[in-house]
Amino acid sequence: MKLLGISGSLRQASFNRKLLREAARLTPNAVYTEADLNMPLYDGDLETVEGLPQAVTNLVAQIAAADGVVISTPEYNKGISGVLKNALDWVSRADGNPWLNKPVAIISATAGRGGGERAQTMVQNCMAPFSPHLVLGKEVLVGQVSAQFGDNDRLTNDRYEAGLSALMARLAALSDV
Numbered sequence: 001m002k003l004l005g006i007s008g009s010l011r012q013a014s015f016n017r018k019l020l021r022e023a024a025r026l027t028p029n030a031v032y033t034e035a036d037l038n039m040p041l042y043d044g045d046l047e048t049v050e051g052l053p054q055a056v057t058n059l060v061a062q063i064a065a066a067d068g069v070v071i072s073t074p075e076y077n078k079g080i081s082g083v084l085k086n087a088l089d090w091v092s093r094a095d096g097n098p099w100l101n102k103p104v105a106i107i108s109a110t111a112g113r114g115g116g117e118r119a120q121t122m123v124q125n126c127m128a129p130f131s132p133h134l135v136l137g138k139e140v141l142v143g144q145v146s147a148q149f150g151d152n153d154r155l156t157n158d159r160y161e162a163g164l165s166a167l168m169a170r171l172a173a174l175s176d177v
Helices: 015-025 042-050 054-065 082-093 119-132 160-175
Strands: 003-007 032-034 070-073 105-108 140-142
Touching: 003 015, 003 054, 015 032, 015 070, 015 105, 015 140, 015 160, 054 082, 070 119, 070 160, 082 119, 105 119, 105 160, 140 160
Parallel strands: 003 032, 003 070, 070 105, 105 140
Antiparallel strands: none
C-alpha cells in the first residue's frame, strides 16, 4: 500500500510527524512517503503569472499516486494550521481532483487535553468539497502529546496505539491494495 502522510506542522520533529510515522509503522505492508507542505501562501496573482509552484505540483502527484492518505493536524487556536489550509487551497487549484474517492484518515496530536477534536472537524469540513472517502469512526486524538511518546518516538500509551492501528487497518481495507 502506498501511504502518503501529510503533517499540518512544518517542524521536522513535530509530534504530528511522529504520529504519522507511527501510523505508517502500524499499517501492514505500507510504503510510506511524507509530503512537504513548505510552499508559498496561496496567491492568485502568483498562480496567474507562474502557475502552480513545484511544491504544489509535487503534492498533487503524491496524492494522486497514493493508495491512501493520512493527515495529522495540530490544533492552533481552535482550528487547523495555516500550513495545512494553505496546502489544501493550493491543491484545489490543480487540474482534476486527486482527492476524489481517495481513502483519507485524519489524526491529531496536540499539547492540550482535547487532542485536536476541533481541528479534525475542520479538516473534514475543508475536505468535503474534494469528495474523498473519509475514514470515519473512533477518532485518534492524542492529547498532552509531550507525555505520549517515548525516547524512540513510539507511542507509549497502548490505548492510543490500538486506536491508531484500528484506524489504519480501516484505511488499508479501503485502499483496494
